[in-house]
Amino acid sequence: MLWFVLALLTAISVAIRDVSVKAFADLEPLEIAAMEMFWGIPLFAAGFLLVPVPELDRAFWEAFLLSIPLNMVAYILYLYAIKLSPISLSVPFLAFTPVFMILTGFITLGETVTLWGGLGTGLIVIGGYVLNFSKAEEGILKPVAALVYEKGSWLMLIVAFLF
Numbered sequence: 001m002l003w004f005v006l007a008l009l010t011a012i013s014v015a016i017r018d019v020s021v022k023a024f025a026d027l028e029p030l031e032i033a034a035m036e037m038f039w040g041i042p043l044f045a046a047g048f049l050l051v052p053v054p055e056l057d058r059a060f061w062e063a064f065l066l067s068i069p070l071n072m073v074a075y076i077l078y079l080y081a082i083k084l085s086p087i088s089l090s091v092p093f094l095a096f097t098p099v100f101m102i103l104t105g106f107i108t109l110g111e112t113v114t115l116w117g118g119l120g121t122g123l124i125v126i127g128g129y130v131l132n133f134s135k136a137e138e139g140i141l142k143p144v145a146a147l148v149y150e151k152g153s154w155l156m157l158i159v160a161f162l163f
Contacts, residue, residue: 029079085152
């Protein structure tokens with residue numbers, strides 16, 4: 001049951017953070033990111049002191065060091081996407097991460113998706129389409145075109161790929 005409470009607290013925290021990005025309209029996304037990292041350092045340090053660090057091999061450190069710039073770029077794009085577009089049109093596109101994982105998993109590891117996994121991923125794609133469905137009265141492919149014109153949604157798709 002602890003997992004549920006922690007997951008709920010995480011969801012609430014992320015939602016508050018996303019809304020605060022909109023609320024602090026006078027701050028640039030880079031400033032918001034720096035502020036969040038500054039306030040996160042003491043919590044990270046406390047956790048680092050409380051949890052024993054296992055022996056980690058070279059492959060871990062290489063992957064970790066490679067992930068730092070990728071995550072930095074993804075996070076800055078995330079903040080810009082929220083700043084540029086309505087949260088309701090940008091953040092849901094993070095749900096496309098599994099779509100990209102199917103492709104990268106197949107390319108790098110030869111993984112294939114099950115029928116249920118494919119159906120679930122298909123529902124994610126349909127959900128992304130439905131987000132812009134109000135534009136469908138102008139044509140059935142108009143929501144796809146809206147994805148291109150809504151800069152925040154487009155940036156969030158890039159973030160989903162990087163994640």
